[in-house]
Amino acid sequence: MQLKGNIFIILFVGLLTGCSTTFMYNHLDWWVGWYLDDYVDLTRDQQRNFDLKFEELHQWHRDTQLNQYKEQLTQFKSQISAGVSKEDLAEHQEKITGHWQVLMRKVAPEVAQLSLQLSKQQRESLIDNIKKIRQKRIDDHENLSREEWLEAREKEQIADLKEWVGKLTSTQKQKIHQLVKGFQSEREYWLAYRTSWQQSFFTLLTPEQLDQSYVDAFTDLMINGRKRLRSEELLELNKQNDAISHEITVHVLNTLTAKQRKKLTKKLDDLIEDLTELVED
Secondary structure, eight states: OOHHHHHHHHTTTTTOSSSOHHHHHHTHHHHHHHHHTTTOOOOHHHHHHHHHHHHHHHHHHHHHTHHHHHHHHHHHHHHHHHOOOHHHHHHHHHHHHHHHHHHHHHHHHHHHHHHTTOOHHHHHHHHHHHHHHHHHHHHHSOOOOHHHHHHHHHHHHHHHHHHHHOSOOHHHHHHHHHHGGGOOOOHHHHHHHHHHHHHHHHHHHOSSSOOHHHHHHHHHHHHHHHHHTSOHHHHHHHHHHHHHHHHHHHHHHTTOOHHHHHHHHHHHHHHHHHHHHHHHO
8 A cells, every 4th residue: 555545545635736735625626626627517507506515515524524534644653653564554444445435425415416407418518528538548548568567556656655755765665676566457457347337327317307316326326336346356456456555565664764754754744734724724
């Protein structure tokens, strides 16, 4: 499990991209709106309804969820001092999955209700845009040889860790080089899963008029589709690759130099402070 993967998921991955966490979180409505524009053009009334609902959900998240993220980061920080095990990381991953499920259970029914307002033409446009963006992502990830793919994974692992702890030692890099050889590509099964999920979504959008049955089905797809539609092969590869990521992270965390530990501690302290400010804001 990568540090970036573990910690950024807690903070919605994209909240820390050069700007402060507090700035990004407080302006999340703008970022979501910007992202939404790539998929569908809303009418003025639809945009107003979306903004009101987003503000409500954003406040709910601030009031009920951020303290839980803060507690988990605080626990993670204390574990680094005592020594981190693969079991510790697996437990954190379970908590992160729990955070995501809570979020989906709250957000999915609201998104489903809002999407009832989309016209037939808007829904068709949404489907077309999703297909175009999916194809672009497929085209952007050309097929690599296994050697090239492993090299890319190794660089990714090192870059992610470097962001949190600074420059890695030669011993740490050698260990990563050794462990990444165990990674297996999930691409084929992941694309099949995404295609299946999106096709299920497209089917829900096709009727002339959407009704409550659509709301129920869409909510179920959002909450349960991720697990239900993944093949056994993909789930097994996820498990295997997670175990390797855990081992890489454990090795680096338990071999930190004084300089690396200082950098990581400051990063975590800054995140905890940001979350405290957001809760109190």
